[in-house]
Amino acid sequence: MTGSLAATLVRPAMALTTLPAVGAQHAAWLLLAFPAFGAIVLLLGGKRTNAWGHLLGVAMALGAFVVGVLAFVQMLGYPASQRSRDLHLYSWIPVAHFQVSIGLLLDPLSICFVLLITGVGSLIHIYAIGYMSHDPERRRFFGYLNLFITAMLLLVLSDNYVGLYAGWEGVGLASYLLIGFWQYKPSAAVAAKKAFIANRVGDVGLSLAIMAMFATFGSVSFTGVFGAVGGASHGVTTAIGLLLLLGATGKSAQLPLQSWLLDAMEGPTPVSALIHAATMVTAGVYLIVRSAPIFNLAPDARLAVAIVGAVTLLFGAIIGCAKDDIKKALAGSTMSQIGYMMLAAGLGPIGYALAIAHLLAHGFFKAGLFLGAGSIKHSMNDEVDMRRFGGLATVMKITFVTFGFAYLAIIGIPPFSGFFTKDPIIDAAYSRGGVSGALLGTAALLGAGITAFYMTRIMLMTFTGKRRWEDAAHPHEVGPVMTSPMIILAIGSLGAGGFLMISNRLINFLAPVVGTPPLSHGFFTPLSFLSLALVVVGGALAWAMYGRREVPVTAPHGNPITVAARKDLYGDAFNESVLMRPGQWLARLSVFFDNRGVDGLVNTLAATLGGTSGRMRKVQTGFVRSYALSMLVGAVLLIGALLLVRL
């Protein structure tokens, strides 16, 4: 590219300008330092730190949260145009024109994530003290959690794509370690590997995108890339956009790389809540929204993002309808909700802030749902089959109420969160216009109905009806160290959506970064009433199937859709038949070729030489006189030959 200059002349609009960070924000490096310190001490300290390790882990997460809040408060004091602050830490790769520095970018978008990660992260740290209290490896668990917080904060705070990539890999590592935390269970070990490999596929997309950026723009920093992107050709921006989308699908469990998330539920429940619901899996959405200046110039890539989101939101919701394992049902729901966010992000400027709003609200209610599921599991001898639950509302009152709040939030009953954040996405999808807009909007609308169905199903099967417990199960309410985070998250489920969306608070806050136009009309539009009607229909259907009738302890055979959904809609079967088996065949073919072709050639040559030598060796008889005879014959032949030539 000859020109960042030409680029700025063509399209200067979305270029990112930053100011140096001062004051409390100057200490933003502590955001990374606190949890990193915790992780190092807990993982290197070994058994000596067992006694107080969990407390250190919680303290480090809370410390990061306090730093985040201070930085946020300071940011609010700046005028909107000066809220992007850059904190240079040190030059990482200074090579001639290729400059990569470790720097932190504090802007309205990253601070939202910082508060979500450290806030919800701290709550889940506290919850895990209780949840993991019987586990002899609790200290190691907190070490990994702190490692995750560090990597996730690096991901959202980095001011360039290489730093983002480092965090991206870090959260993948932490996710792997935590899914496989109980590595002696083969299912957990396999799930961890599956998650890691599926993520790697996406990571390849992200790394290729970063390489393409460097090749095209000569820079990998946000300011450099977004400043030059206006001068790039349509094909380049589309290619980079699609590669970024591939990265996002891996990390956010979107089609076609969705299959790992359901298995990831093998990890401890706090991990499912923090990493596989509230924060890490939303990194893909962050990536898309952060790369808004690229996607703004690549409408085709944006459409691909929206389609991936719309398909995944239905896909995950249908899986959620059929799963009897409460955590897997919630995992399907997570895929579905992230589908909403991807759909919103794919709608372009109209949807970026809506995606983030739904992401933040989802962080509260989905973490709440998972913590509720975790406390049920904790008190029911690790039972996760909802057909073995039932009637828990009376014995676990706090869990029931907090889970209920999150339930109302996710299905979008006003005034709970989901209503304020999900319906604008449906509205925005329809407002895209054309056939694609109608299809995307209808998918989102249908998704709302299915969400209501599966969430009502979970509620009814878990908390109402006859008690179908195992004989050994004695469910009881969990202790305050676990209930208090659930209560706080329930309050968040109630208030977060309205707080963020009423009077366009979040949209205006994010406007300097992503430029989403404020919602012009209120929340009670005809569309939202239609959506509410579908929610009621879905809920009523679930009640008719699981509330009115008795839930059988063993799952009935079910209709073909149920059977398919139980098998993750054949996601694994697809991967196995399309990717795994051809790969195995290729490997077998290569082995065959290697054994027979390459090795065969070399071995034949060696065998020929060896065999010939073996036979020739017999000539060495050890009889001196026969040697003398051969010398004589040789000499005669030599002389004869010489004479022949001479003549």
Place this chain on the structure above:
Amino acid sequence: MSPAHYIALAVILFVIGGVGVLVRRNALVVFMCVELMLNAVNLAFIAFARMHGALDGQVIAFFVMVVAAAEVVVGLAILTSIFRTRRSASVDDANLLKY
């Protein structure tokens, strides 16, 4: 006598020596046959030196004598030590150095 007769004698001596090396088993006799072959060669050298009136052949004959003496010293030493250990001077018995 013309030098041709000396050459003929040298050939005859060489053939006798060569046949002796090939057919005799006693190492001492083989050595003597080798000496015979060397001396046949010496004779040929000297005959040619006379034919051509040059001294080169005679000089080389001295070299051959020196080499032959050295060879006999080493060879007889080996032979003695083999005889001590194996109680045999037959070259066919000393056939361990083989495949």
